[in-house]
Amino acid sequence: MKAYDGMYIDGAWRPAAGPDVIEVVNPADEQVIATVPAGTAEDVDAAVRAARAALPAWAATPPAERAARLAALRDVLAARQDEIAGTVTAELGSPPKLSQAVHAGVPIAVAGSYAELAAAYAFEERTGNSTVLHEPVGVVGAITPWNYPLHQIVAKAAPALAAGCTIVVKPAEDTPLVARLFAEAVHEAGIPAGVFNLVTGLGPVAGQALAEHPGVDLVSFTGSTAVGRRIGAIATGMVKKVALELGGKSANVILPGADLARAVNVGVANVMSNSGQTCSAWTRMLVHRDQYDEAVELAATAAAKYGDRIGPLVNAKQRDRVRAYIEKGVAEGARLVAGGPESPRERGYHVSPTVFADVTPEMTIAQEEIFGPVLSILRYEDEEDALRIANGTVYGLAGAVWAGDEAEAAAFARRMETGQVDINGGRFNPLAPFGGYKQSGVGRELGVHGLTEYLQTKSLQF
Ligand code: NAD
Secondary structure, eight states, X not given: OEEOOOEEETTEEEOOSSOOEEEEEETTTTEEEEEEEOOOHHHHHHHHHHHHHHHHHHHHXXXXXXXXXXXXXXXXXXXXXXXXXXXXXXXXXXXXXXXXXXXXXXXXXXXXXXXXXXXXXXXXXXXXXXXEEEEEOOEEEEEOOSSSHHHHHHHHHHHHHHHTOEEEEEOOTTOHHHHHHHHHHHHHTTOOTTTEEEOOOOIIIIIHHHHHOTTOSEEEEESOHHHHHHHHHHHHHTTOEEEEEOOOOOEEEEOTTSOHHHHHHHHHHHHHGXXXXXXXXXXXXXXXXXXXXXHHHHHHHHHHHHTTOSOOOSSHHHHHHHHHHHHHHHHTTOEEEEOOSSOXXXXXXXXXXXXXXXXXXXXXXXXXXXXXXXXXXXEESSHHHHHHHHTOSSOOSOEEEEOSSHHHHHHHHHTSOXXXXXXXXXXXXXXXXXXXXXXXXXSOBSHHHHHHTTEEEEEEEO
């Protein structure tokens, strides 16, 4: 057990203002592996002041120099990839291969993409008799969740820094260790003091203090819709800018001409990855009635193959929440074809890969975000019915469409109310904008769209 003290503020590790700590637990064996300081409003204030003080010089730093610092940061993340992966496995419980490829690998790609964008982006443009300047929004307050703990920090910090903003990050309580590692990487990359600051702490204490701080110009939040709504209300009440990446209940629509086995297998893998703790997971599989029984059988077999190879959920509360949803699915009449509410292991916060058939659109498990390894398979009559079901939730974050050819799948995807759709198994693209329609959020992350979230325009007329 390691007791960390200090938070990264103004380029150094400073002692916390208060004595409280947060215990970090390994969800695979329920052992406390570390403690970190539970920051207070006083710590947040110190961090925001440091970020404000550093803003004028960083905003005035030429984009090519900001790009060079981001490239250095990417290199440090790459050099420390094993350590990052090990840390995420310890505090989130994700299997080592997933930690290497996704939890450590994606942030390297995203940091690299912003090193390139900072160098290439036109921060000035001409229109008619005007010059339009794209200037940094100012000080960013970033509040992040635990499910992709480093990715979600980098998806905010890298574009903010590329834009010339300074930032204070409040990471999730469950996964502060990889956030500390990132602060070390920022330091090693030679990013000037005060440009990046880290305050660990509880959401309703440190997170809320950050959202409410008058020195923060933009609040960027990723997490649950319930907390996002509160943060949105605070930010707009103070006329701050706000970006919200919230929950999802995405549809995987399998049209009759698709390669059914591939669509089902990829769909099951998508839901089980990261133990289902993925906001953009395709947790509702929509299958035509003629292929329904075959799809259910394929999905049940695929889920059973995962056995206990998936990792645990992040904490006991999350495990209990997911199990309660599984019980609710049974109570509302859905048919369990794989998994179930019983814990597959004695230790650790595990839930079995679970598949429900005979799910109807109005059931709780078809409407609410479960955030666990639980797939619901729904039956549709025709394309219009499939579209109505796919669009029939308050969310609109992601989705997938499978069809005999790409054009048919894309035509369906155009009618979906959602921010991202993978066509016939399309791959993740770190440059594509990511974000939600409807209650899945406000704003976009990644690529050039993610960069412009951190910019505001000034026009000069000549
Ligand atoms: P959460 O909303 O409970 O917590 C997210 C962050 O907000 C944490 O850092 C937490 O400490 C902080 N927080 C909590 N209460 C707060 C308050 N009152 N004021 C300020 N900050 C507060 O969410 P979670 O359980 O950590 O994450 C799971 C949720 O996040 C899921 O609903 C998931 O869909 C969503 N999510 C969305 C995306 C996306 O990009 N759209 C990505 C990942 C997760």
